[in-house]
Amino acid sequence: METSYIIKGENLSKKFKKFELNIPELKVPKGFAIALIGENGAGKTTLMNMLSGIRMDYKGELTYFEKYSDKERETNPAVKDKIGYTGPGKYYLPQWTIGDIEEISSLLFPSFSREKFDEIVNELALSINGENKKKKNSSLSDGNRMKLMLAAAFARDTDLLILDEPASPLDPLMRDKLCQMINEYIEAGNGEKSVFFSTHNISDMENITDYAIIMENGTVVEEGFVEDLKEKYILVKGEAKDIEVAKDVLYTISTNSYGFEGMCLAQDLDKLAGLDVTEETPTLYQISVAVMKKNTKLVMR
Amino acid sequence: MLKNYFTLINTKYLVIANIIIPVVAGLVCFLGGKYILVVPAFLLAYMVFMVIDGVTDYFCFGNVYQKGSLGMDFLKTSYGGMKALKQAMIVDFISRYVRVLIFVAIGVLPILINADEPKYQEEFMMYGIDITSIKMFALILILLMIFVEYIFINVDRYIATPQNAYLINMLIIVGGGALIGGCSYLFGPLTFGNLIPLVVLMLVLLVVEFIFTIWHMNRKLDASYIDQID
Numbered sequence: 001m002e003t004s005y006i007i008k009g010e011n012l013s014k015k016f017k018k019f020e021l022n023i024p025e026l027k028v029p030k031g032f033a034i035a036l037i038g039e040n041g042a043g044k045t046t047l048m049n050m051l052s053g054i055r056m057d058y059k060g061e062l063t064y065f066e067k068y069s070d071k072e073r074e075t076n077p078a079v080k081d082k083i084g085y086t087g088p089g090k091y092y093l094p095q096w097t098i099g100d101i102e103e104i105s106s107l108l109f110p111s112f113s114r115e116k117f118d119e120i121v122n123e124l125a126l127s128i129n130g131e132n133k134k135k136k137n138s139s140l141s142d143g144n145r146m147k148l149m150l151a152a153a154f155a156r157d158t159d160l161l162i163l164d165e166p167a168s169p170l171d172p173l174m175r176d177k178l179c180q181m182i183n184e185y186i187e188a189g190n191g192e193k194s195v196f197f198s199t200h201n202i203s204d205m206e207n208i209t210d211y212a213i214i215m216e217n218g219t220v221v222e223e224g225f226v227e228d229l230k231e232k233y234i235l236v237k238g239e240a241k242d243i244e245v246a247k248d249v250l251y252t253i254s255t256n257s258y259g260f261e262g263m264c265l266a267q268d269l270d271k272l273a274g275l276d277v278t279e280e281t282p283t284l285y286q287i288s289v290a291v292m293k294k295n296t297k298l299v300m301r
Numbered sequence: 302m303l304k305n306y307f308t309l310i311n312t313k314y315l316v317i318a319n320i321i322i323p324v325v326a327g328l329v330c331f332l333g334g335k336y337i338l339v340v341p342a343f344l345l346a347y348m349v350f351m352v353i354d355g356v357t358d359y360f361c362f363g364n365v366y367q368k369g370s371l372g373m374d375f376l377k378t379s380y381g382g383m384k385a386l387k388q389a390m391i392v393d394f395i396s397r398y399v400r401v402l403i404f405v406a407i408g409v410l411p412i413l414i415n416a417d418e419p420k421y422q423e424e425f426m427m428y429g430i431d432i433t434s435i436k437m438f439a440l441i442l443i444l445l446m447i448f449v450e451y452i453f454i455n456v457d458r459y460i461a462t463p464q465n466a467y468l469i470n471m472l473i474i475v476g477g478g479a480l481i482g483g484c485s486y487l488f489g490p491l492t493f494g495n496l497i498p499l500v501v502l503m504l505v506l507l508v509v510e511f512i513f514t515i516w517h518m519n520r521k522l523d524a525s526y527i528d529q530i531d
Contacts, residue, residue, distance in 0.1 A: 052377075052378050053377055053378060077380040080379065080380035081380060085378040090374065093363075096311070100312075104309060104375075108382050
């Protein structure tokens with residue numbers, strides 16, 4: 001099956017004083033939940049801001065829904081209305097109430113449904129039957145603020161949701177609820193709707209992630225469908241006596257006095273023949289940590 | 302335009318800035334003028350009006366002219382966000398005239414209507430204001446009030462804290478007061494004839510200031526909001 005892409009980017013770059021984002025090619029597949037993973041300062045938020053139209057002072061080309069440029073995203077209301085976004089805490093003005101946000105969203109987004117918004121805020125216990133609608137954004141906890149943003153984004157008829165760190169301020173139960181919401185959104189789209197989200201909570205979001213893009217130092221260092229990544233990387237555990245041999249073969253390795261654990265590229269697995277090792281399929285979390293470890297500027301011991 | 306204004310602008314701001322402040326300042330002016338002295342009462346009311354108005358403006362718009370100011374991300378992610386905000390701000394600019402008119406209707410007009418009462422005449426003479434030109438003089442003060450209001454709009458929206466906005470407003474008010482006082486010296490005895498050029502000058506200044514304010518708002522919102530290289 002040929003993969004189509006909801007967003008394609010070419011030669012994307014943005015320079016800051018001490019940081020540069022540089023992505024020669026970005027491909028976000030259509031109809032899936034795509035996780036953007038990376039350590040702090042890797043450039044995830046910068047990329048998400050570029051994709052959502054918050055930041056436009058970048059170089060490069062972006063194509064949405066396989067036909068619209070980033071300029072058209074700004075000039076064609078139909079394109080912008082198909083993209084939903086949630087971001088960090090300062091997304092709404094602090095003095096706006098839940099009711100204000102509903103009002104303003106319905107003014108700014110043609111496909112915003114008040115009924116759906118009310119339904120979601122009820123479901124997320126933000127406002128039960130219209131109560132709490134006078135509650136100010138500033139008086140909400142970080143988690144509830146995120147719930148409010150999610151309610152406004154999911155209340156629109158969009159084909160792409162760009163969610164910047166949606167899981168971070170949420171409790172485990174709500175993270176589970178978020179996964180359910182993302183799942184339902186994608187299923188309802190019959191291959192037309194996609195969710196592109198950044199996350200540090202890889203374990204919590206793993207069961208809904210179809211495709212992962214891992215960023216380090218302003219560029220994409222690994223990407224692929226999770227199932228393919230799980231075939232590409234193998235988790236290997238072995239005894240202390242084999243550490244020196246394994247070190248030369250493994251992609252990343254952690255050692256202690258009892259033995260080692262590391263990530264091995266499937267293509268290098270033959271090189272471990274003869275060693276007393278066990279092989280396991282890694283989780284997305286383990287793959288992500290290994291890839292980040294390999295590319296980080298942090299000093300890892 | 303009005304729909305954008307009423308939706309995007311905080312309801313408390315609408316009520317406080319457009320009704321409560323002008324009415325309270327108008328009452329201070331009227332009651333102070335009627336029972337004590339007109340000019341000090343006007344100056345006090347002017348201070349109340351301008352300072353509270355400026356600080357209220359901060360709580361509604363904050364430092365919206367600065368890059369990355371609060372709430373802009375939300376507007377940026379919608380197609381009509383920038384246009385709606387600009388339209389709401391233009392309505393806000395026009396509402397400044399309405400605010401000053403409410404203040405004038407409550408605080409200044411009742412005194413002007415009875416300006417030939419001996420109590421008022423004595424006081425105006427004390428300040429060197431010719432009673433025949435008092436209405437013209439009042440008009441200049443009102444135009445000055447609007448002029449200073451627009452200076453607020455252009456300056457305060459860069460300021461990130463209400464304390465600083467308050468300080469800046471005080472400075473602008475002192476400047477405005479100095480301007481009013483300076484006019485008396487510059488134009489000599491305030492008579493109907495020599496006040497006409499001043500009224501014309503003020504009207505021209507207000508038109509220029511209004512155009513500048515809209516241009517400035519467009520420029521700053523585009524810069525902070527779109528963040529484009531070209």
